[in-house]
Every structure is written in structure tokens, then in C-alpha cells.
Amino acid sequence: MTDVFKSADDLSEGYYKLIDARFSLGDPEAGRKAFEEGHIAGAVYWDLEKDMSDMDSDRGRHPMPSRAQLTELFRRSGLSLDDRILIYDGGGEPFAARAYFLLRYGGFRHTFILKEGFDGLRTAGYPVDAEPCRPQVSDVEPDWQAHLLASREDVKGVSEGREEGVLIDARAAERFLGKHEPLDPVAGHIPGARNFDWTRLKKEGYFDTGEAVEQLLRKTADKDEKVTVYCGSGVTAAPLFAMLDHIGQEDLRLYVGSYSDWVSDPDNPVEKESD
Incomplete structure (x- = not known):
């Protein structure tokens, strides 16, 4: 068994880079607005349609971003392949899992989904703020896992x-x-x-x-x-x-x-x- 899903109360000690993937298919701006109102301190925001899809493509309603688009996303999020990355959405939603797949495809080795979502981390005592996160841009070279796509x-x-x-x-x-x-x-x-x-x-x-x-x-x-x-x-x-x-x-x-x-x-x- 691979440890993909984690609970807020069993996170091991140590540093995680955080991705906030909250979104609403019924209101595409709701996730970003929620992030701007308050997110786990240090989290970057990945929007389903602006970051995790190539909406200019004609290959479906939420098409796969290109490798160049994903590389740019990974780099401006300050990620490295060996980082421990924790992704959250509202809990029980598909958006953190979308981010998980893209990271797995990019070859990131230690990526996890938080089962309880944003509220789980907040309840567990993780600090919440409304400050925009501007991580140092990385030069990561994805290790593409083409067999997953x-x-x-x-x-x-x-x-x-x-x-x-x-x-x-x-x-x-x-x-x-x-x-x-x-x-x-x-x-x-x-x-x-x-x-x-x-x-x-x-x-x-x-x-x-x-x-x-x-x-x-x-x-x-x-x-x-x-x-x-x-x-x-x-x-x-x-x-x-x-x-x-x-x-x-x-x-x-x-x-x-x-x-x-x-x-x-x-x-x-x-x-x-x-x-």
C-alpha cells in the first residue's frame, strides 16, 4: 500500500510544502476567493481551470496542461522533486486529487492528499492567514512519468x-x-x-x-x-x-x-x- 491520503492528526513531524486546490465547478472563482480570504500559512494556490487544465485545448472539458505549462507551474510554486508536498481542498473533493495526479506525472516522489481538507488543518492548529505566498522560484526539471497518462x-x-x-x-x-x-x-x-x-x-x-x-x-x-x-x-x-x-x-x-x-x-x- 502506498501512503497517499493523510489525516491532519497523523501528519508526521517535518516540513511540508502546501498546495491549496479548493475549487467549485459551479462557481469557478469561489476557490480563489476562499484562498484570498484565508488559507493555511505558506500554501500556494492551484486553480483547476487556470493552473491544472489547459482550457485553450479542445481535448475535453478540463484538458491536460502541456509539459511546458506544468513545468512553469511547478517552478513558480517553488517545488523540487524531493519535497514533501501536502495538498488540500475542501475535503472529500476531487481537486486535490487532480493536483496529486499532475505531481505524480511530473515525477514528484513524496506527494500526499489531506483527507479532511482545509478545515482539518485549521482545526489541527495550523495557522491561517490571508497573505499571498510568493515562494522562491525553483529550477526543477520534472521527471515525466508518461506511463501514468x-x-x-x-x-x-x-x-x-x-x-x-x-x-x-x-x-x-x-x-x-x-x-x-x-x-x-x-x-x-x-x-x-x-x-x-x-x-x-x-x-x-x-x-x-x-x-x-x-x-x-x-x-x-x-x-x-x-x-x-x-x-x-x-x-x-x-x-x-x-x-x-x-x-x-x-x-x-x-x-x-x-x-x-x-x-x-x-x-x-x-x-x-x-x-
Whole structure:
């Protein structure tokens, strides 16, 4: 098991660099406003759409940033590959997990998600202030972990049986089955995918790292399977990626473009419950 998720009351002594990833899909400015009103002292802010996505790309609703964009983000955040990095959002949300995936992709070796989020750290006595954090810019050279990132072509290979592996869709069952689709132009899922609603990873509002969640995940994917996770736009699949990483899934990828990228190509097939 890899130690990905940490609780505020079991943080080991020592220094962490902090990333505040609070965000609201319903109000894209809410996270930054919350950060400016008060954040854990020393934290830098990563915005889902301005920092952790390339919104000028046409590869889905929250496309993957380029390596150049990520390198710039890592450097202006003052990060080095050996830093211990603790990421928080509001707790039980997908945004810290998105940051976790990007850091893992960049080769950062000691990156963690705080289960209880901002309030957990504040309650544990970490100081809160509204001062902007301006870390010293680093010259970090990312150690790209390309095997963690799945392209549309990779996913097509798995879906068509030309490439070994399984696809896991992290959306709610109604969207997976094509019964309800509020965001994308075509309802359904990538052919052959399995479904595991990412919200099943939570208990009482926070991510649950107990044996029960591991058992649920193992009913969906065996430890030795090559797993590619996706969702609607690559955001809510990130907690599923992080939890599978936490329980030791050895061959694991994230399709950041996800379903929104898949259906942007009208030639790509989809499955629905009625199919």
C-alpha cells in the first residue's frame, strides 16, 4: 500500500510544502476567493481551470496542461522533486486529487492528499492567514512519468481489445448507463468500461481509506490488471486514480480527456443501457 491520503492528526513531524486546490465547478472563482480570504500559512494556490487544465485545448472539458505549462507551474510554486508536498481542498473533493495526479506525472516522489481538507488543518492548529505566498522560484526539471497518462488512442486500444487492460468510469451510474447526461452531447460510456462511482470512495463526506473501500475497488479491478480510469472531464477520475494508487494498483493510468474528449470524435462508439 502506498501512503497517499493523510489525516491532519497523523501528519508526521517535518516540513511540508502546501498546495491549496479548493475549487467549485459551479462557481469557478469561489476557490480563489476562499484562498484570498484565508488559507493555511505558506500554501500556494492551484486553480483547476487556470493552473491544472489547459482550457485553450479542445481535448475535453478540463484538458491536460502541456509539459511546458506544468513545468512553469511547478517552478513558480517553488517545488523540487524531493519535497514533501501536502495538498488540500475542501475535503472529500476531487481537486486535490487532480493536483496529486499532475505531481505524480511530473515525477514528484513524496506527494500526499489531506483527507479532511482545509478545515482539518485549521482545526489541527495550523495557522491561517490571508497573505499571498510568493515562494522562491525553483529550477526543477520534472521527471515525466508518461506511463501514468492515457491518450484517446490508448483508450481506444483497450476498448477494442487490441491493448491489454480495463477501463473504469468514475461517473455516477445514471450517466454511465446513458440514462442522464447533463454535460456531454452524447449519453453513455466508452465501450467495455466498468463503472465505479467516485463518490463511493467517501464516508461521512471524506475519503475513506479503510478496508471496506479497498474491498469495493477489488470487486471492480484485480490488483494485477492494467487499469485506466476516466470520468466526464478527467477531474472526478482523479480521486479514483489516487485511491487505486493508495491501495497499490501497480499498473494505473488516467485518461485526462475522459468521456468529453472521447465523444468529441463522432466516429468513436458509445454504449448505453439499451444497447
